[in-house]
Amino acid sequence: MSIERMEHVTVLVPAARRGEIVKWLYKRREVHLEPFKEPPKDWEKRFRPIIEDATGVEAEASRMHLVTSFLSEHTTKKPDFLASIFPVRILAREEEIHEAASKVKPDEISARCQRLREEIELASEQHELLDVDRKRFEELDFIKVEIRELRRLRHVYVKFAAAESVEANTFVEDERVRGQLVARRLAESKFSNAYVIAGSAGQAKVVREVMGDYGLRELPLPEIRGTIGDEVKNLEAALATIRHQEEKLREHAVELSENLTEYKLAQAYWESERTRTTQQSMMVASGNVFAARGYAKKRTLERLRRELEEAFPGAALVVTEAPEGEEPPVSLKWSRFVRPAGLLVRMFGLPRYKSFDPTPYLMFTFIIFFGMCFGDLLYGAMLVALAAVLKRRFKGQSGLVEFFRLFTYTGISTMVFGVLTGSWGADLASYFGEGNRLNELRLKLMLLDPLQKPMVGLGIAVGLGVLNQFYGLALRWLGAAWRGEFLAGFYDGGLWLIYFASLLAMAFSGAGALPPAVMPGALVALAASALGLVLTQGRDQKNWGGRLVTGAISLYGILGTYGTTSFIGDVLSYSRLLALGLTTSVIGMAFNIIGGFLKPVPYAGLVLFLLIVVAGHSFNFLMSILGSFVHPARLIFLEFFNRFYEGGGMPFRPFGFQSHEVELVENK
Numbered sequence: 001m002s003i004e005r006m007e008h009v010t011v012l013v014p015a016a017r018r019g020e021i022v023k024w025l026y027k028r029r030e031v032h033l034e035p036f037k038e039p040p041k042d043w044e045k046r047f048r049p050i051i052e053d054a055t056g057v058e059a060e061a062s063r064m065h066l067v068t069s070f071l072s073e074h075t076t077k078k079p080d081f082l083a084s085i086f087p088v089r090i091l092a093r094e095e096e097i098h099e100a101a102s103k104v105k106p107d108e109i110s111a112r113c114q115r116l117r118e119e120i121e122l123a124s125e126q127h128e129l130l131d132v133d134r135k136r137f138e139e140l141d142f143i144k145v146e147i148r149e150l151r152r153l154r155h156v157y158v159k160f161a162a163a164e165s166v167e168a169n170t171f172v173e174d175e176r177v178r179g180q181l182v183a184r185r186l187a188e189s190k191f192s193n194a195y196v197i198a199g200s201a202g203q204a205k206v207v208r209e210v211m212g213d214y215g216l217r218e219l220p221l222p223e224i225r226g227t228i229g230d231e232v233k234n235l236e237a238a239l240a241t242i243r244h245q246e247e248k249l250r251e252h253a254v255e256l257s258e259n260l261t262e263y264k265l266a267q268a269y270w271e272s273e274r275t276r277t278t279q280q281s282m283m284v285a286s287g288n289v290f291a292a293r294g295y296a297k298k299r300t301l302e303r304l305r306r307e308l309e310e311a312f313p314g315a316a317l318v319v320t321e322a323p324e325g326e327e328p329p330v331s332l333k334w335s336r337f338v339r340p341a342g343l344l345v346r347m348f349g350l351p352r353y354k355s356f357d358p359t360p361y362l363m364f365t366f367i368i369f370f371g372m373c374f375g376d377l378l379y380g381a382m383l384v385a386l387a388a389v390l391k392r393r394f395k396g397q398s399g400l401v402e403f404f405r406l407f408t409y410t411g412i413s414t415m416v417f418g419v420l421t422g423s424w425g426a427d428l429a430s431y432f433g434e435g436n437r438l439n440e441l442r443l444k445l446m447l448l449d450p451l452q453k454p455m456v457g458l459g460i461a462v463g464l465g466v467l468n469q470f471y472g473l474a475l476r477w478l479g480a481a482w483r484g485e486f487l488a489g490f491y492d493g494g495l496w497l498i499y500f501a502s503l504l505a506m507a508f509s510g511a512g513a514l515p516p517a518v519m520p521g522a523l524v525a526l527a528a529s530a531l532g533l534v535l536t537q538g539r540d541q542k543n544w545g546g547r548l549v550t551g552a553i554s555l556y557g558i559l560g561t562y563g564t565t566s567f568i569g570d571v572l573s574y575s576r577l578l579a580l581g582l583t584t585s586v587i588g589m590a591f592n593i594i595g596g597f598l599k600p601v602p603y604a605g606l607v608l609f610l611l612i613v614v615a616g617h618s619f620n621f622l623m624s625i626l627g628s629f630v631h632p633a634r635l636i637f638l639e640f641f642n643r644f645y646e647g648g649g650m651p652f653r654p655f656g657f658q659s660h661e662v663e664l665v666e667n668k
Helices: 015-028 041-046 055-074 081-085 094-103 106-138 147-151 166-173 175-180 201-213 228-280 298-311 339-348 359-374 377-393 398-421 437-445 454-482 486-511 518-536 544-556 564-573 575-598 605-643
Strands: 006-014 032-034 090-092 156-163 182-188 193-200 289-297 316-319 662-664
Touching (some): 006 015, 006 298, 015 298, 055 106, 055 228, 090 228, 166 175, 166 182, 339 359, 359 575, 359 605, 454 575, 454 605
Antiparallel strands (some): 006 289, 156 193
């Protein structure tokens, strides 16, 4: 449960074997490479970076990305519901990846997919255009005569129009229409009516004015021979042809997608090769010597040195000083018990190398907070069972399995808090008849009913908030001591602890919760710690005036590492633990009440009761679990981590195979 110690190393090998050493280091995946920095001029003249033309590799990776993106849209092997929610990686051995890369020809398969995509897009575009034309002609299907006959009219001016509102339909009552024109409704639909408006050739202007005044939409006559009906039949035939063409093209895409996994393995190979060529440029060589520098884990260093010297006689793995200002990469090592909580740290970002791993310190806090928000014996048992099913379903996906183990921990915490608060499916046990032993056991084990004593529950939640903030300040002090900055730890952690503890002691003493004798000592401690904070919180300022002003303002909370208002706001945020716990219980009780109303119904009452209870509690379980994860995580990331955590660590990424979608395994 710590940040693994790193050693800055330089690998030196005879230049004649540089190709072999690059492959050896890549296969081992144990050295995090860094570029050489600011070498002396004579050194720079003798050594040159190992540059490999990455154009071809980049092109192959891009081609395979096109292939997998296109075929993923057409594969029939869609992930199931669970796999679509959780990021499932392909598990493959190194031999399988190389075999896929050797079999798949990126230029050929990408050309086929690109051509197929263009043909599908063209067919789809033609389909849309034909469909638009068909709908446009169907709008005129009330015209039974040939269009050319209408165009031959010389003495009569005819327009076809659609009235798409109630007001537009009133144009037939217009004096101009009734006195000079002829208007007939030819067709009607849900959204509009189609009209023909006719007049003499000299009344063309009147027709246009009427259409404009009432917002009638002209239905223009198409440039066709024959009737509208004939044209609609032709378009339907063309649509049938293009649909058949689309189906054939998509079937071809589905056939290609049968090998999607193989293509993804090939894509992972080329993407990793792209990364290799980039990182390889950090290595250098002269006429005699190959050199690479970076970081290796201290616990594996001796074995790595021994195996390097065995594989390359005359080679050396030298531990050297890192360049000034360069921070080693971070690799976290956890025990099996703590490992599931590593997800929370990775979500927030890795700690700095010279700080400490916060995982074990936040794990129990998160589990307790989750249990308070979700606290219910039934829901906790459901969560443990769900975690077991998911671990079995995604066996082999190490990251997901650890995430589901975190669900197991939080499920147990949920059960414990459910017993303490008497929430067993809310008050479901009370619906199994008066005096039933299950309900008696629930009431006997219950220590606090937060619905009956909400202020006690609020006090517990806020009290946990105070303790957690003190815990965070203590960790700030510990972190500074870890770096050897003992005074800074006392200034930014210890003084605030004394300040807030004495402030709370004064408040409780004034309220009668503590003896009055506590007040004088608390007042002295408060004054001393406040003075210390004023003198130290602005210590980065250049002059004493700036230091004192910054220190005084820091007591309020605008500047400095913390503040009184920040503490109060952070502590009150923990009241959400009570609110979420109450919400879970109240919603569960609501479904119990609804089911209880239906239970007395003759014959079907018990069935209806069970249906409502099962469906309602399943819904409440799914909805509440999200809030029970998000809000404790928020309390940790904002209110807790801000007190001590130093993120921004660079992850340890050893030179070797890397892929976001494929996980390299020894044995599947």
